[in-house]
Amino acid sequence: MKLVVALLSSVGLAIASADGGGRIEGTVKATGLPSSADAVVYVQQVPGKFPAPAKPAEMDQRSMQFIPHVLPIVVGTTIRFLNSDPTQHNVFSPDHEKYNLGTWPQGQTKDHVFGTCAKAPCTYVQLCRIHPEMEAYIVVLQNPFFAVTTSDGKYKIDNVPPGAYSLGVWHPKQKAQPKPVTVDASKPAAVDFVLAK
């Protein structure tokens, strides 16, 4: 999952980030949950257009799980859904424009473009009709300045253009209010969140 996020971030940055960007880092604490992983920390609005990466991002279905569990992307990104299991899987989402990509066997993939998002973040839960316990989230954002927390809640967003922003956080089960952040290329900005139901 970290690899995918890093890949997405680097692809986005290669296209859109300004030279001399700054870093935002911190910790997200999910209250009462055994892990603080899977929170998406993102800059809510950054001026400009951020084209989607040319290479599709990947979401795998392996060992009866969606991997990664949470996948943030820039609007316009194509997701390539792969089935690595010996059993057939399905992918559908009841959110926003809704889609059902059908069912396919091991080794095959299907692509879906997340081309619109009226008000970021646009969250699409990913479900499998065949295995109802499978669940994942795709979070569509306006810009590539985002990160997914590790199990200890830490995150780091690099190469953010200097300026004043609002930093948001999204989590599958909990939430927190956005916080202001000022990014300076000379030193990292630290922002922590505490999530609650």
Added chain:
Amino acid sequence: MPTTVWTVQRSVRTGIMCVALLALAHAAHAMPMFARKYQTSCQTCHIVFPKLNAFGEAFRLRGYRMPGETEEMIKQPPVPLGAPAYKKLWPQAVWPGEISSNVPLAVNVKLADVNTSTVNEDGTVTSIRNDLQFPQEVNIFGAGTLGEHVSYFSEVTFAENPDGSASVELEHARFDFDSPFGPEDLFHFRFGKFAPNVADGFQEMWISTDAPIDSIFNYNPIGLNGGTALGADALAPNPISLPARIRGIEGYGIIHHRALWVAGLANGVTAVPADTTGRFDGNNAKDVYARFDYKIGGMGLDGDTGGQPIPDKNWRDNSLRLGVFTYRGDASGIPYAVTTDVGTKANIEDAHFLRAGFYASVFYQDLNVFAGYLHGSDTLNTTDAVTGALIRAIEPTYHAWFTQADYLIFPWLQASGRYEAVTPADPSVQSLRIGTFNVSALVRANVKAMLEYQRDLRQGDNHSLNALLRFAF
């Protein structure tokens, strides 16, 4: 008819009393499946199991969920039966649920060394010494939660009988819907066979000896001049004093952390043994019951502490809890066969009956004193068993009460004393007085040894001394 004709012989009363003294099986729960689920000790919820502390009572009332429970507290995460997101697809998809990751079963085993002295009908005394009832009974429990708003509890008890046969009783089997709507814990609903919350509290959760509180739960109200003695549990159909378990539907909830409301509907008296309809209810009428409690001081009934620190000794809960309860039943059309002293065969029906009472419980430091009082009234119609002609209609009343003190000497050692009294409805029958003294020791957190002495205070030759070992796993 002369009154003397209808007087039940004293020897019969004595026999029933002995049955009561020997009736050791009762419901009390120690359910280690929760120790496994939360990876916590029995003492989190129990004082000397199965007696609950305030936290355990909140856990029970909240449908087996800890006060302020978070996912972090659950060390054995449940298996999801559908992603939570499926909720928004309903009714186009099945509403998701969950089950525990381990089979949610627990076993209680009880071994007893029984010593009894019993007065026989002819006035002689039978003494039994060191009857090693190994085991006396085995209980298998299943309990847990099924997602956010559903919980369940079941109990099957196995016991061997002296004649070599075995008895199996499904003591509990219920589903609960916990806070399905409204403020949290204000509305809970349960369906099945269960201990009604009308009495659960001073029978189930506070029970701390091996002897059931027979004065309240085992009085037999059926008699030619009104009820005469205990022993209702041994009869069929089961005449109701205050039912320890019912088949029914119940709603209950907690108001502002401190008040408990209960309202329920029960099948009532069971059908006669010879009934061939296959029904459990002896007639078409349903019984109803209600209860209201208020707790002053200590932890809230839902586990709320009001932001105050709780005592570091988790059995302490300095508080006063007061409650009133009532149960109204209808046993019309259900015959109880009796034979008079002159050999006349007759049937008695309890057309309708009312039980009402109150209880109080005080916790102060290591001492818990609690008491219950019950007033009962019945409408007994006696008819000739052959002709069906009404012979007599009476409306007898009785009352029963008990008080018990539990003192925790050490966290693993508790002493209990109980006094029970029943004034039967039949005025010709002397009131019953029972004394029970118990010492319970936790050999381990889940292994309990007890020494218990019970005595009929009116007839001293009726007594028992039992040593018991009980373990839960």
